Amino acid sequence: MHEMGIVLHLARTLDETAEEEHLTKIGKVVLQVGEVSGIMTDLFTDAWDYFKVRHPVLKDSVLVLETIPAVTYCDACKGTYETVKYGKVCPLCGSEETWLKQGSECIVKEIEAE
Amino acid sequence: MRLITVNATVTASNDRDAEALRNRLTEKGTLLVNVMSAAGSGKTTLLSRIIRDMPEMKIGVMEADIASDVDAKTIEALGAEAIQVHTSGMCHMDAGMTAAAVDAMEGHADLLFLENVGNLICPAEYDTGAHLNMMLLSVPEGDDKPLKYPLMFQKSGALVITKTDALPYFTFDLDRCVERAKKLNPAVNVFPVSAKTGEGMEALEAYLRAETQKLSAKEF
Numbered sequence: 175m176h177e178m179g180i181v182l183h184l185a186r187t188l189d190e191t192a193e194e195e196h197l198t199k200i201g202k203v204v205l206q207v208g209e210v211s212g213i214m215t216d217l218f219t220d221a222w223d224y225f226k227v228r229h230p231v232l233k234d235s236v237l238v239l240e241t242i243p244a245v246t247y248c249d250a251c252k253g254t255y256e257t258v259k260y261g262k263v264c265p266l267c268g269s270e271e272t273w274l275k276q277g278s279e280c281i282v283k284e285i286e287a288e
Numbered sequence: 289m290r291l292i293t294v295n296a297t298v299t300a301s302n303d304r305d306a307e308a309l310r311n312r313l314t315e316k317g318t319l320l321v322n323v324m325s326a327a328g329s330g331k332t333t334l335l336s337r338i339i340r341d342m343p344e345m346k347i348g349v350m351e352a353d354i355a356s357d358v359d360a361k362t363i364e365a366l367g368a369e370a371i372q373v374h375t376s377g378m379c380h381m382d383a384g385m386t387a388a389a390v391d392a393m394e395g396h397a398d399l400l401f402l403e404n405v406g407n408l409i410c411p412a413e414y415d416t417g418a419h420l421n422m423m424l425l426s427v428p429e430g431d432d433k434p435l436k437y438p439l440m441f442q443k444s445g446a447l448v449i450t451k452t453d454a455l456p457y458f459t460f461d462l463d464r465c466v467e468r469a470k471k472l473n474p475a476v477n478v479f480p481v482s483a484k485t486g487e488g489m490e491a492l493e494a495y496l497r498a499e500t501q502k503l504s505a506k507e508f
């Protein structure tokens with residue numbers, strides 16, 4: 175399952191942060207998820223709840239997901255547009271020479287911890 | 289409670305492990321090739337052909353599957369070292385799993401293939417520590433796949449179009465497929481092959497030899 179794999183990596187990143195910062199308890203985890211990252215947020219939260227109780231530092235944590243909107247850049251007209259609405263073809267000039275500027279991320283932004 | 293700014297991608301620890309594994313394999317003189325494709329595109333058949341065609345190379349194969357060991361047995365029957373990795377339901381290999389598999393290999397390999405889980409999506413998202421990502425797209429899958437799974441095509445250094453002997457029976461447009469792939473990844477090396485008839489295999493094998501030689505020149 176795709177989301178479970180990401181949760182495993184997230185838990186590892188947080189375990190490492192906890193060790194570096196000498197944390198015993200993580201309260202809130204703010205995760206930024208790109209709109210076209212392929213992550214289903216409901217499934218992700220379920221996988222997290224299943225997993226966190228198995229990690230002492232994470233067991234009382236709450237996951238907060240923030241969405242990063244997907245934006246595509248057009249090489250032809252140098253404009254940007256909403257990826258989800260228009261896809262690969264630039265709505266401003268019709269070019270297909272476009273690439274995703276943002277929206278595929280999965281970033282741990284910040285945590286609250288003690 | 290205090291607020292700690294982390295700002296790290298979720299796969300940051302994986303990226304570190306991948307870099308460490310790549311450096312370790314470069315030192316050992318082993319080229320690691322991460323082979324990715326959909327299920328049934330002919331990964332094991334292609335690797336079997338490469339093993340038969342390149343007897344001068346020491347080749348190893350790590351077969352990653354959710355279950356069974358049929359692929360590892362096929363490779364072993366050809367005399368190459370093969371190990372089976374079970375991913376316990378996971379849809380991809382990450383660097384940690386790959387490193388564990390590399391450690392489980394007994395002999396030295398000049399060329400080591402990681403046959404990733406058959407899937408065009410998640411395997412593309414994880415750096416396994418390979419020097420080269422090689423993806424397969426088989427003719428029956430259709431020439432529209434670059435449009436549907438762009439990340440896989442963007443992350444691959446080599447695109448092998450397999451089962452070209454079946455071209456007369458499908459509406460697969462080779463030129464259109466290559467054009468779509470190159471649009472996503474202008475630097476990709478494309479090899480149309482038939483592992484069954486041997487057509488196109490020479491070019492692919494010459495490429496793999498050249499990539500292996502780059503290792504001694506430390507070009508990775």
